[in-house]
Amino acid sequence: MEVKPQIRAWWDTAEHDYDAIAAHGVHSEEERELWTEVITQLLGSDQQLKILDMGTGTGFLALLLAELGYEVTGADWAASKLEKAKKKMERTGNFVNFVVEDAENLSFESEQFDAVVSRHLVWTLANPDSAFKEWARVTKPGGKVLTDIPSRHSHPGNHHFGEEIGKELPFYNGADPGDVISMFEAAGLVNVSVRVFDKMMLVEGEKA
Template sequence: MHQLAAQANYNLKDEIKAYWSARAETFDEQPGHEIFSDAERAAWHALIRRHLGTGDGRKALDLASGTGVVSHLLDDLGFSVTGLDWAEPMLERAKAKAKARGRSIRFLMGDAESTMEPDESYDVITNRHLVWTLVNPAAAFREWHRVLKPGGRLLIVDGDFVNPGVIARLAGRLATLLGRFGISDKRPAHGPGSALADTHRSILSRVYFSEGARADAVAALLRDAGFSQVRVDTNMRAIHRAQRKNFSLLKGLERATQHRYAICAVK
C-alpha cells in the first residue's frame, strides 16, 4: 500500500526535477548550455542589454538557473542576481562555480511555477529553456507577474523543440545515422537511444507545450497573465554563430534553423 501511495505522489513535476538532476553532472560540458567563447558571451550580453538594459544594481531573479550560466551573464552586467532552481545537483554546481569565480550570486532552491518570493520584489526575471517544461505556464506567468515590480521586465529565451524545420529534420536524421557508424562527434549521454533521451521524450509528450512552445502561443499566455509590451525577438544569429564553433556542422545547422526566440514583456 505504501509503495502504491508513493507512486501516486510521484507526478510529472517530480519526473522533470529528477531529469534535470540527472543532467547536472554533464550540463556544463555541453555547448548550448555553458558558454565556451568570449564571442558567445558577448552575444548573450548583447541580447540581455537589448531587452533589459544594464544592471545598475537592479534585482534579477533567474528562474531554473541550473548551474548558473545566465545568472553569471546578468552578474557581468551589474544586476544583483538570485538564481532559483529545484534540482539540488544543479544548485551545488552553481554555488561552487560562483565561489570559484568570486561572484556574490545568491542561489536558492525553489519551484519556478511557485517561487515563494515576496510580491513586487524583483526588477527583472529571466529564464532560458524553462517554458517548454512548464506543466501550467498560465499559473507560472501569473506568478512571475506577481513577483515583478511595476515596470519590471521578463525575458524568456526558449524554442520549439518539437517541430523542427525541414533542414533541421534532415540534419538531425543525418547526424543520428552517422553517429550509429561512429562517424560523427562523440554522442552525449542524453543523446538518441539513451535512457535520458527516452525520459526527455516522455516528459515532452506530457507537458503543456507538448506540441511545441511556439513564440506566439507563449506571448498570448503572457498577455493573459497581465503582461504588456510583449515583444518576440527571433534574432539569435550572433549566439548561434558563436556556438557553431563548438558543434559539429550538422548540429550547428540544426540549431540555427530551429524556432528559437527571446520574448520580453513588461509588468
C-alpha cells in the same frame, strides 16, 4: 499523469553533466559577447536592478548577470545543479543568491524583482501559464519578464524526458509565437514582443 516529480528527478542528478552540452553555458568569447549584448539591450545598464534568473541550473546566466553588476538571485529546483553553480561562483568573485524554487510556485513576496529572466526552461514546464503568472507576480510594475522558448517542432519527440512525459508538457516540442503571447498577456504582462531566431524565440513582456 503527475510528471513534475519525474522531471525534477531527471534534472537533480549529480552525475548529469549539464555544462558539457554545447548549447548550455558559454564556451567561447564570442558567445559571451553575444549574451552580454542581448542582456544589456533588454535590461539596460542600471546596475541597481534586482534580477531573478529562473531555472538557473549551474548558474551560467546568473553569473554573467552578476559579472555585469546586477543584483542576482538564481533559482532552480535541482539542488545538485545549484551546488555546481555555487562552486562556479566561488571561482568568479561575484555573488549570486542561489536558492531552491519551483518555477510554477515561487516563495518570494510579490513585486520583489526588476526583471525575471529564464533560459532553456519553459519547454520543461508542466504548467507554463502558472509559471508566467508567478514570474509576473514577483516582478515590480514596469519591470520585465524575459524568456527563450524553442520554436515549434525544433525538438525531437523524445528529447531528454521521453515521449510519455513529453506529451504532458505544453511546449515540449516548442511553441508558436501566438500561444506564448497569449499566456504572457493572461499573466498580466503588456507590450509583449517576440524575436524569432533559427530554432528559438526570445519573448519579452512588461509588468503592467
